[in-house]
Amino acid sequence: MVLGRGVKKLDLVDMLLLAALVGLAIVWVAPIVWVIGLAFKPNDVLMRTTGGIFAPPFTGKNFRDILATSAVFGWMLNSFIVAIGQTFLTLAISTLAGYGFARTDFPGKRIAFILVIAGLAVPEQAIIVPLHTMFAEAHLHNTYFGLIAPRLAFPFGVFLMYQYFKGVPREIEEAAMLDNASRLKIFFRVVLPLTVPAQATLGIYTFLHAWNEYFWPLVSATKPEMYTLTIGLAATQTNFAQTEGIGFLMAQAVFAGLPILILYLFFQRHIVTAVAGGAGK
Amino acid sequence: MSAPSQARPVRVARRDADAVGRRTAWNALFIAPYMLAFLVLLVVPLGLGMWLSFQDYDMLAGYGGPVGWENYERLLGDRIFLGSVRNTIWFVIISVPAFVGLGLFLALLLNDDSRKSSFFRSIFFGSSVLSVTIVTLVWRLVYMPDRGLLQNIAGMFGLTAPNFMTTEALALPGIAIVTVWWIIGLPMMLFLAALQQIPKEVYEAAALDNASRWRVLVSITLPAIRRTIVLVAVIEVILQFQLFGQANLITNGGPNNASRPIVMFIYEAGFRDWMLGYAAAASQILFVLMLGAAMLQMWIGRQKDGG
Amino acid sequence: MAGISLHNVGKSYGSVEVIPDLSMEIISGEFLVFLGPSGCGKSTLLRMIAGLEELSNGEILIDGTRVDALPPGQRGVAMVFQHYALYPHMTVRDNMAFGLRNIGMSAGEIDRKIADAARILEMDHLLARKPSQLSGGQRQRVAIGRAIVKEPKAFLFDEPLSNLDAALRSRTRIELARLHQQVKATMIFVTHDQVEAMTMASRIAIMNQGRIEQVGTPLEVYRRPRTRFVAGFIGTPAMNILTVRLLGEDKGGAVVALPGGQRVETRVPISGLASSATLELGVRAEHVTTGGGIDGRAEVVERLGDRTFVYARLPDGALVVYEDAGDSTVSVGDPVALGFNPAQVHLFDSAGIGHHAA
Numbered sequence: 001m002v003l004g005r006g007v008k009k010l011d012l013v014d015m016l017l018l019a020a021l022v023g024l025a026i027v028w029v030a031p032i033v034w035v036i037g038l039a040f041k042p043n044d045v046l047m048r049t050t051g052g053i054f055a056p057p058f059t060g061k062n063f064r065d066i067l068a069t070s071a072v073f074g075w076m077l078n079s080f081i082v083a084i085g086q087t088f089l090t091l092a093i094s095t096l097a098g099y100g101f102a103r104t105d106f107p108g109k110r111i112a113f114i115l116v117i118a119g120l121a122v123p124e125q126a127i128i129v130p131l132h133t134m135f136a137e138a139h140l141h142n143t144y145f146g147l148i149a150p151r152l153a154f155p156f157g158v159f160l161m162y163q164y165f166k167g168v169p170r171e172i173e174e175a176a177m178l179d180n181a182s183r184l185k186i187f188f189r190v191v192l193p194l195t196v197p198a199q200a201t202l203g204i205y206t207f208l209h210a211w212n213e214y215f216w217p218l219v220s221a222t223k224p225e226m227y228t229l230t231i232g233l234a235a236t237q238t239n240f241a242q243t244e245g246i247g248f249l250m251a252q253a254v255f256a257g258l259p260i261l262i263l264y265l266f267f268q269r270h271i272v273t274a275v276a277g278g279a280g281k
Numbered sequence: 282m283s284a285p286s287q288a289r290p291v292r293v294a295r296r297d298a299d300a301v302g303r304r305t306a307w308n309a310l311f312i313a314p315y316m317l318a319f320l321v322l323l324v325v326p327l328g329l330g331m332w333l334s335f336q337d338y339d340m341l342a343g344y345g346g347p348v349g350w351e352n353y354e355r356l357l358g359d360r361i362f363l364g365s366v367r368n369t370i371w372f373v374i375i376s377v378p379a380f381v382g383l384g385l386f387l388a389l390l391l392n393d394d395s396r397k398s399s400f401f402r403s404i405f406f407g408s409s410v411l412s413v414t415i416v417t418l419v420w421r422l423v424y425m426p427d428r429g430l431l432q433n434i435a436g437m438f439g440l441t442a443p444n445f446m447t448t449e450a451l452a453l454p455g456i457a458i459v460t461v462w463w464i465i466g467l468p469m470m471l472f473l474a475a476l477q478q479i480p481k482e483v484y485e486a487a488a489l490d491n492a493s494r495w496r497v498l499v500s501i502t503l504p505a506i507r508r509t510i511v512l513v514a515v516i517e518v519i520l521q522f523q524l525f526g527q528a529n530l531i532t533n534g535g536p537n538n539a540s541r542p543i544v545m546f547i548y549e550a551g552f553r554d555w556m557l558g559y560a561a562a563a564s565q566i567l568f569v570l571m572l573g574a575a576m577l578q579m580w581i582g583r584q585k586d587g588g
Numbered sequence: 589m590a591g592i593s594l595h596n597v598g599k600s601y602g603s604v605e606v607i608p609d610l611s612m613e614i615i616s617g618e619f620l621v622f623l624g625p626s627g628c629g630k631s632t633l634l635r636m637i638a639g640l641e642e643l644s645n646g647e648i649l650i651d652g653t654r655v656d657a658l659p660p661g662q663r664g665v666a667m668v669f670q671h672y673a674l675y676p677h678m679t680v681r682d683n684m685a686f687g688l689r690n691i692g693m694s695a696g697e698i699d700r701k702i703a704d705a706a707r708i709l710e711m712d713h714l715l716a717r718k719p720s721q722l723s724g725g726q727r728q729r730v731a732i733g734r735a736i737v738k739e740p741k742a743f744l745f746d747e748p749l750s751n752l753d754a755a756l757r758s759r760t761r762i763e764l765a766r767l768h769q770q771v772k773a774t775m776i777f778v779t780h781d782q783v784e785a786m787t788m789a790s791r792i793a794i795m796n797q798g799r800i801e802q803v804g805t806p807l808e809v810y811r812r813p814r815t816r817f818v819a820g821f822i823g824t825p826a827m828n829i830l831t832v833r834l835l836g837e838d839k840g841g842a843v844v845a846l847p848g849g850q851r852v853e854t855r856v857p858i859s860g861l862a863s864s865a866t867l868e869l870g871v872r873a874e875h876v877t878t879g880g881g882i883d884g885r886a887e888v889v890e891r892l893g894d895r896t897f898v899y900a901r902l903p904d905g906a907l908v909v910y911e912d913a914g915d916s917t918v919s920v921g922d923p924v925a926l927g928f929n930p931a932q933v934h935l936f937d938s939a940g941i942g943h944h945a946a
Contacts, residue, residue: 013494017390021387021390021391021401024387024405025401025404025405027462028404028405028407028408028462029404030430031419031420031422031423031430031462032408032419034422034423034430035418035419035422038422046428049428050422050425050428050429050430050433051428051433051436092314093314093315093318094315096311096312096314096315097311097312097314097315097316099311100308100309100310100311100312101311101312102299103299103300103301104300104301104302104308104311105300105302105303105304105305105308106304106305106306106307106308106309107304107306107309108309109308109309112312112316115319115324116315116316116319119319119323119324121572121575122323122327122568123519123522123523123567123568123571124523125523125525125543125544125547125564125567125568126327126330126564126565126567126568127323127326127327127330127564128547128551128564129330129333129547129551129557129560129561129564130325130326130327130329130330130333130557130561131322131326132551132552133329133333133557134325134326134329149318149322150322152315152318152322153318153319153321153322153323154323155319158315166299169671169673170299170301171669171670171671171672171673172673172674172675172676173301173302174301174638174640174660174667174669174673175667175669175673175674175675175734176675176686177301177302177639177640177659177660177661178638178639178640178660178661178665178666178667178687179661179686179687179690179734179738180661180662180687180690180691181661181686181687181690183302183307183308185690186301187311189686190675193677194676194677208410211412212410212411212412212413214412214413214414214525214526215525215526215544215548218548219548219552229412229414230412230413230414231414233412233414233415233418234414234526234530237414237417237418237421237530246422249418250418250422253415253418253419256412256414256415257411257412257415260410260411260412261407261410261411263410264407264410265403268403271406271410272402272406272470301640303642303659
């Protein structure tokens with residue numbers, strides 16, 4: 001709680017800083033609490049006023065309506081399929097490529113690596129128009145593969161794994177070579193088990209990114225049954241100020257946000273190190 | 282002992298010093314799956330996009346052949362595009378200092394192992410895991426003119442809350458507030474990671490030297506994490522140049538195009554109006570702007586390094 | 589158990605020559621130590637024998653068979669690494685079994701070999717543990733055990749004691765020497781620590797800048813250093829080296845003069861010395877006697893208990909260390925008179941080559 005980790009008593013500066021911290025925390029929490037409150041209010045009440053969310057009347061109707069009518073389950077399933085598929089494929093190809101670049105040598109490696117590193121600078125937006133055309137030609141829009149594939153090309157995961165492999169002592173692999181292990185055996189039996197922390201980092205990072213992806217699903221998944229959660233919710237919220245269903249809309253937001261928030265609370269420690277470690281490299 | 286070293290022909294072993302084992306083409310198989318994805322899904326579209334930007338290619342009107350720089354020339358005369366460039370740069374200018382400043386402030390305050398700090402860290406990082414759609418849904422309700430949270434609070438004091446969604450000058454700052462609220466967690470965590478790298482002895486030495494808290498911050502902490510400050514600034518510039526979802530969902534680029542960013546322009550040109558060549562040209566300009574901004578920052582960071 | 593031949597071995601990284609051209613024979617069953625300062629190429633040489641580095645030039649033979657094109661696993665050597673390089677996710681037993689399983693040995697035989705090695709190294713109780721649950725010394729044993737079970741033609745050690753504390757290091761030295769007696773295999777050991785080299789080696793190869801300066805038994809390299817580099821590298825405190833001038837010959841030995849003019853007699857034959865532009869005299873602390881004709885003043889006195897080292901400054905500015913008795917009464921500032929034992933004086937010519945008493 002002190003800027004310089006000194007050993008001191010709580011002074012006026014500390015009190016002001018603490019007050020600022022609490023104030024900011026309220027700004028961060030209040031909108032979410034308020035939205036959760038709205039989700040339990042009857043829609044007709046919300047048409048008149050959104051004040052007094054902690055006073056009755058309350059209702060669970062908005063959530064019952066979701067269970068009965070909303071497409072949110074299907075979108076959630078789509079999001080899971082896309083996020084998990086993307087995570088597994090990213091882990092597989094990034095780990096292999098990261099190892100290849102960090103620990104093996106082959107003709108053309110330097111040039112390939114320079115190319116991949118340069119690829120780090122390419123933003124999604126720079127290629128999305130031609131990519132959309134390519135996928136349209138190949139009839140890949142509105143498929144899971146179409147939603148999963150584009151992200152696989154981005155070099156971040158390869159770079160992260162490359163950095164990690166660089167940090168693993170070479171001696172261990174050399175010992176395995178002297179133990180007559182083949183290159184593949186070294187990779188799968190000796191090196192791969194050492195990469196679990198890096199896999200977790202990259203996996204969490206990729207999953208979160210895929211789960212929250214907006215632009216590509218927006219242009220690729222155009223059929224409502226292929227919407228991901230993000231896109232589905234976006235589609236329902238246009239013009240909501242005029243809608244009578246604020247409570248329903250908020251219930252949907254809560255319902256959609258809850259799984260990922262619960263996952264976050266469960267894996268908090270890992271997620272935090274994953275994101276910090278991932279971007280810090 | 283100094284035998285004259287005569288020049289002898291040696292087999293120049295051009296291999297990576299960190300590699301283990303022999304240099305053989307078989308090893309390329311490790312990178313083959315990724316390289317396939319990289320080439321087909323990144324390199325090819327990148328090249329195709331550059332090519333497209335010099336073509337008259339409209340999905341509705343058909344392919345009209347190469348047009349040289351015409352798309353770029355048209356973009357430079359397109360008031361909406363120029364406005365979107367201005368909006369994007371303005372957004373970067375107001376949001377990046379907020380990310381760096383607030384992220385650093387939070388990290389400095391929460392840089393210890395206490396339960397309290399860990400609790401606050403969870404709060405500030407937690408919103409980052411929500412998708413843009415949920416975040417904008419929440420904040421549209423906060424900003425809603427008559428019944429929004431902001432108006433509810435202002436109403437308690439007999440005031441009228443500013444309307445971020447319908448006031449031209451406030452639209453981008455409003456989106457910037459949402460964005461900071463959404464993803465302040467990343468810069469905070471990067472700063473925390475850097476702060477933890479500073480050896481404790483340095484602070485103990487400073488305490489023995491009677492350094493004030495402010496002095497410690499300015500003379501020890503900030504110089505020690507200078508590289509991270511540059512890194513966070515570069516990351517945030519790159520991220521905020523890509524503003525899209527928040528603007529698309531909160532203000533839809535309005536009012537009067539006041540909050541339309543470049544990516545949204547690309548989206549509309551490419552996927553609403555289907556002017557592919559035109560959209561591709563706008564993409565190239567965005568790419569160049571982002572590269573330029575990132576390089577400029579790294580250059581500034583390096584200048585300070587040397588000076 | 590096998591001899592190893594290095595023929596014109598060379599290694600370069602790009603334009604940097606780490607080892608220009610090196611040839612030597614390692615005798616079957618011997619404990620050969622490559623000794624030298626860091627960066628002298630000794631580890632690179634060991635790694636080339638292991639197959640972890642490719643040769644830029646030359647060839648390597650084990651038991652008369654050329655191996656430099658073979659992958660590391662097929663050379664029949666085992667290596668103990670500086671940082672042990674245990675597989676962190678495998679138990680001690682699996683660490684030792686890994687290499688045996690890779691060559692398709694039967695489970696029963698693997699168990700028997702692991703049991704044997706565990707008995708020799710007294711580590712039966714560690715077999716089920718993971719490396720992270722072991723102390724530094726225990727990891728060291730496992731690393732050695734992993735080498736033993738393979739019954740290699742030669743053991744290669746890459747500075748394996750450098751991560752141990754002083755007490756454990758001297759104990760492990762004794763254990764390695766005992767192990768060598770027991771398994772009677774060829775052992776090649778790389779180190780920068782002369783004590784390790786002197787205590788364990790059958791022969792020491794002293795390396796400097798990618799070249800071998802001298803190969804010999806510990807006493808040979810100590811008593812008759814082939815070069816000035818060897819003379820300065822072996823022995824603590826380091827050999828006294830003084831610039832001298834050749835005066836002539838007396839009783840079949842060269843007579844030289846120190847810069848201050850003092851005459852020093854030696855038993856070094858004069859042949860081959862006259863042509864040298866400069867000469868240096870080398871003498872170890874234990875061969876400097878008191879009561880001679882060279883005057884100096886004690887500057888530092890190091891008392892080790894059983895003996896005392898006195899660093900004396902000569903009038904010409906040179907510093908000479910000599911060994912005195914443990915209960916020496918010399919104190920700082922005292923005048924001392926020194927002499928050099930003529931039979932133990934070495935002379936080094938301008939090429940750095942040592943000349944010794946016949």
